Amino acid sequence: GAVVSQHPSRVICKSGTSVKIECRSLDFQATTMFWYRQFPKQSLMLMATSNEGSKATYEQGVEKDKFLINHASLTLSTLTVTSAHPEDSSFYICSARDPDRHTEAFFGQGTRLTVV
Amino acid sequence: GQNIDQPTEMTATEGAIVQINCTYQTSGFNGLFWYQQHAGEAPTFLSYNVLDGLEEKGRFSSFLSRSKGYSYLLLKELQMKDSASYLCAAVDSNYQLIWGAGTKLIIKP
Numbered sequence: 677g678a679v680v681s682q683h684p685s686r687v688i689c690k691s692g693t694s695v696k697i698e699c700r701s702l703d704f705q706a707t708t709m710f711w712y713r714q715f716p717k718q719s720l721m722l723m724a725t726s727n728e729g730s731k732a733t734y735e736q737g738v739e740k741d742k743f744l745i746n747h748a749s750l751t752l753s754t755l756t757v758t759s760a761h762p763e764d765s766s767f768y769i770c771s772a773r774d775p776d777r778h779t780e781a782f783f784g785q786g787t788r789l790t791v792v
Numbered sequence: 793g794q795n796i797d798q799p800t801e802m803t804a805t806e807g808a809i810v811q812i813n814c815t816y817q818t819s820g821f822n823g824l825f826w827y828q829q830h831a832g833e834a835p836t837f838l839s840y841n842v843l844d845g846l847e848e849k850g851r852f853s854s855f856l857s858r859s860k861g862y863s864y865l866l867l868k869e870l871q872m873k874d875s876a877s878y879l880c881a882a883v884d885s886n887y888q889l890i891w892g893a894g895t896k897l898i899i900k901p
């Protein structure tokens with residue numbers, strides 16, 4: 677099946693620093709990728725939709741200046757958490773759709789971010 | 793508005809059968825997914841239904857009724873490794889996934 681690779685899988689950073697998370701579609705071209713955040717025992721919360729070659733579309737309540745998304749190619753989207761704070765600690769997951777395989781969303785492995 | 797409802801938690805016994813229900817209200821409909829998510833891991837695909845009826849895949853089956861806005865995931869011969877959260881997600885007219893909050897399934901010996 678289609679593969680989406682996300683890394684790092686775990687990262688610990690100091691408060692005030694920035695962290696970049698990468699999401700790659702390995703065997704298909706993804707014009708659209710999605711970034712989710714998931715707090716413990718809660719469902720996935722869509723943060724933003726990343727569109728190749730254009731600006732990301734952010735969900736209400738998500739600060740676009742804090743969560744920078746870049747989708748520079750058809751196989752790579754990045755999420756940068758800027759000036760991270762402990763409340764940003766969460767599980768971040770990306771997903772992408774293979775346009776040739778109906779609408780199924782393939783997920784990356786997720787990134788566990790801990791801000792200390 | 794768009795909404796997905798599924799039970800928060802269910803408990804079942806190893807070897808038994810459990811049915812997890814999901815009701816949805818979306819702007820348009822282009823199918824419904826079920827995903828399994830173990831704690832600390834990303835969701836993994838289980839099934840996709842777009843037509844009415846039951847689709848069976850090994851121990852797991854998924855059912856859809858478009859007229860009722862209803863789906864269920866049926867798990868047979870439960871194993872301890874089936875303990876996980878099960879996420880229901882409907883696809884709206886814009887092909888966006890609308891996620892349910894997930895059902896935590898606890899399997900007891």
